Amino acid sequence: MIQASNLHKKFSSLHVLNGINTRIGQGEVVVIIGPSGSGKSTFLRCLNLLEEPTDGEIIFEGTSITDKKNDVNKLREKMGMVFQQFNLFPHMTVMENITLAPRKVKKLNKEKADAIAISLLKRIGLEDKAHAYPNQLSGGQKQRIAIARALAMSPDVMLFDEPTSALDPEMVGEVLDVMKKLAAEGMTMVVVTHEMGFAKEVGSRVLFMDEGRIVEEGNPEEVFNNPKHPRTKDFLGKVLY
Amino acid sequence: MDFSFMYKYYGFFVDGTAITLLLSLFGVIFGAIIGVIFALMKLSKNRLLKSFSTAYIEVVRGTPLLVQMYIVYYGIPRLVGVDFEDLTLGIIAISLNSAAYVAEIIRAGILSIDKGQMEAARSLGMSHRLAMTNIIIPQAFKNILPALGNEFIVLIKESAIVSIIGIHDLMYNTDTVRGNTFRPFSPLLVAAAIYFAITFTLSKLMGILERRLRAGDSSI
Numbered sequence: 001m002i003q004a005s006n007l008h009k010k011f012s013s014l015h016v017l018n019g020i021n022t023r024i025g026q027g028e029v030v031v032i033i034g035p036s037g038s039g040k041s042t043f044l045r046c047l048n049l050l051e052e053p054t055d056g057e058i059i060f061e062g063t064s065i066t067d068k069k070n071d072v073n074k075l076r077e078k079m080g081m082v083f084q085q086f087n088l089f090p091h092m093t094v095m096e097n098i099t100l101a102p103r104k105v106k107k108l109n110k111e112k113a114d115a116i117a118i119s120l121l122k123r124i125g126l127e128d129k130a131h132a133y134p135n136q137l138s139g140g141q142k143q144r145i146a147i148a149r150a151l152a153m154s155p156d157v158m159l160f161d162e163p164t165s166a167l168d169p170e171m172v173g174e175v176l177d178v179m180k181k182l183a184a185e186g187m188t189m190v191v192v193t194h195e196m197g198f199a200k201e202v203g204s205r206v207l208f209m210d211e212g213r214i215v216e217e218g219n220p221e222e223v224f225n226n227p228k229h230p231r232t233k234d235f236l237g238k239v240l241y
Numbered sequence: 242m243d244f245s246f247m248y249k250y251y252g253f254f255v256d257g258t259a260i261t262l263l264l265s266l267f268g269v270i271f272g273a274i275i276g277v278i279f280a281l282m283k284l285s286k287n288r289l290l291k292s293f294s295t296a297y298i299e300v301v302r303g304t305p306l307l308v309q310m311y312i313v314y315y316g317i318p319r320l321v322g323v324d325f326e327d328l329t330l331g332i333i334a335i336s337l338n339s340a341a342y343v344a345e346i347i348r349a350g351i352l353s354i355d356k357g358q359m360e361a362a363r364s365l366g367m368s369h370r371l372a373m374t375n376i377i378i379p380q381a382f383k384n385i386l387p388a389l390g391n392e393f394i395v396l397i398k399e400s401a402i403v404s405i406i407g408i409h410d411l412m413y414n415t416d417t418v419r420g421n422t423f424r425p426f427s428p429l430l431v432a433a434a435i436y437f438a439i440t441f442t443l444s445k446l447m448g449i450l451e452r453r454l455r456a457g458d459s460s461i
Contacts, residue, residue: 077366087361101365
């Protein structure tokens with residue numbers, strides 16, 4: 001579904017991505033772990049071109065994203081993204097947050113967009129918050145709304161950029177639950193996270209990144225219980241206690 | 242203090258106030274429109290537009306309004322080859338001046354919005370333009386409202402300078418009354434009271450608008 005080949009990203013003199021090659025298949029839940037500064041968020045943001053790769057190619061559903069001739073907006077409709085800082089639109093209600101893109105981009109009428117939003121709100125258990133403003137919600141609720149907002153465009157893949165890192169510990173669970181459900185429904189997901197429990201339980205594949213490279217990858221059992229690369233061993237030794 | 246001259250001359254103040262209001266209203270409208278254009282030019286990636294806008298803003302902010310007023314008054318008719326009315330030239334000078342300040346206020350307002358907002362909008366498939374009009378500008382507008390209100394108040398007060406090119410605004414008519422009545426002082430108090438009444442009303446109106454717009458933000 002997504003194929004990244006020889007991906008490089010440089011910020012002036014800083015070489016953040018140093019040749020990433022991987023493919024993400026339909027229905028896979030790929031979890032990217034690694035120390036901070038390893039380039040995992042940058043890699044994720046390259047997938048929907050929030051960061052422009054310096055070199056390399058990304059092919060999404062048979063279309064080259066990195067080719068400037070292709071309409072990036074059209075491609076992004078098919079790739080939902082969830083951010084660490086939620087990035088809900090503070091001047092709009094929950095309902096307006098969710099329906100804005102379906103109405104403005106997909107040109108759905110209000111009734112259709114509202115119906116989609118309400119069914120999504122029911123799925124995440126927040127239908128009573130439809131008319132609340134984002135700053136009346138807790139962090140966990142905000143992130144669940146952000147997930148619903150992305151899902152409202154019915155994307156083929158969901159990208160999660162440390163979705164639980166800005167949350168109070170007691171709210172991490174509710175967000176992970178929504179993500180687990182989503183995975184169980186067969187959504188293709190790419191998740192950058194520090195939640196090793198989630199990686200183990202839900203991940204179909206784990207990528208360990210360090211210094212802009214994928215150092216090790218495999219199914220979660222393999223990577224967590226029997227890491228091969230010394231960097232992976234060292235990292236897991238520090239985070240799993 | 243004797244204000245008995247008001248019986249005979251109140252019409253001067255009424256007429257002058259009308260011209261000042263007219264001048265300020267058009268100044269605010271055109272200043273805001275041109276200001277938005279300059280702000281967008283300064284934020285654009287096009288180097289030419291960007292440097293033109295930057296240069297314009299710097300020159301306008303770095304020279305006195307009085308000088309700009311004379312340059313417009315004598316320059317524009319020569320440049321275009323048409324004799325404009327004095328009032329039109331006054332409005333042009335005031336608008337061009339205000340545009341530079343408004344542009345800086347708008348630019349700062351747009352830059353003050355967290356870049357995550359743009360990223361979230363773009364990640365949903367919205368174009369840059371759609372994201373600007375639906376997400377960035379509405380939030381920026383709310384943030385810049387106090388600064389914008391302040392700029393409009395400054396504009397109303399500064400408009401008094403058009404009296405030097407012979408526009409019969411409040412200040413000009415006040416001077417006329419001072420000359421005709423041989424009272425150099427008390428007409429100035431009347432003028433000051435009228436200017437204050439206008440700016441104070443505007444400041445209160447902006448306050449109400451601000452509170453309305455903030456209604457959604459119950460916390461933080």
